[in-house]
Amino acid sequence: MRIAIGSDHAGFHxxxxxxxxxxxxxxxxxxxxxxxxxxxxYPDFIRxxxxxxxxxxxxxxxxxxxxxxxxxxxxxxxxxxxCGLCWxxxxxxxxxxxxxxxxxxxxxxxxxxxxxxxxxxxFLATAFEGGRHHARIRKLDHxx
Numbered sequence: 001m002r003i004a005i006g007s008d009h010a011g012f013h014x015x016x017x018x019x020x021x022x023x024x025x026x027x028x029x030x031x032x033x034x035x036x037x038x039x040x041x042y043p044d045f046i047r048x049x050x051x052x053x054x055x056x057x058x059x060x061x062x063x064x065x066x067x068x069x070x071x072x073x074x075x076x077x078x079x080x081x082x083c084g085l086c087w088x089x090x091x092x093x094x095x096x097x098x099x100x101x102x103x104x105x106x107x108x109x110x111x112x113x114x115x116x117x118x119x120x121x122x123f124l125a126t127a128f129e130g131g132r133h134h135a136r137i138r139k140l141d142h143x144x
Contacts, residue, residue, distance in 0.1 A: 001124060004058040006032035006049040007108075008042035008071070011064025014108040014116050018062060021117050027124075030058065046074040053102050054080035060124065061103035068107035075103045082140060084123075087111065092119040096126035098133050099140075 003022060007015040012034060019029050030052070033045045046063045053061040061081075063071040068085045075083035083103035084095030087110060095101040104123045106116055 001060060002028045002030075002058045003124075004030050004032060004049045004052045004061040005063070006045040006061075007034060007064035008045060008066075009034055009037045009039050010066030011068075011071070011106070011108045012037055014106065014113060015062075015064050017113055018064075018117065018120055021120070042070050043074045046071045047078065050075040050078040050081045050083070050103060054078050059102070062106070062120065062123075063103060064106045064108055066107055066109045068105040068110065072105035075105065080141065082137070086119050086123065088115070089118055089122050092122040093126050096123055097129045098136075100128040100133065100137050 005015060005019060019031060022029055032048045034040045042065050049061045049063055052058050063075055065071040072083045072085040075081050081103050082099055082101045083105050084099060084101035085105040086092040086095060106119065
């Protein structure tokens with residue numbers, strides 16, 4: 001799967017660990033930055049990830065920050081992006097199953113790395129359930 005990933009300084013360390021993990025499992029990754037712990041403004045790195053997913057250049061996106069809240073807010077400003085802020089495996093499963101989320105937001109300060117990797121794996125492996133959820137997704141995307 002082609003995956004776009006980006007973080008601010010507070011998500012920098014997990015971003016690199018997630019990239020390594022995903023490359024080992026055969027995914028194609030594009031890193032949109034940042035490249036250090038130096039303070040940055042998260043929209044500068046999250047918007048390009050969301051735009052790339054919305055354009056169809058990537059199947060999924062992953063964005064990271066300290067809490068993941070601002071990153072999810074930024075990603076969801078882009079039409080066609082459905083970004084889920086996940087804090088456990090079940091939230092990752094449901095955001096794909098019911099919401100067809102195409103971007104995952106994680107907070108590095110909110111969980112340990114093994115959990116973050118498990119959330120990523122669940123997000124990528126879970127298919128959209130469809131059915132009654134299609135109409136809701138169209139409403140999110142203003143297609144009705």
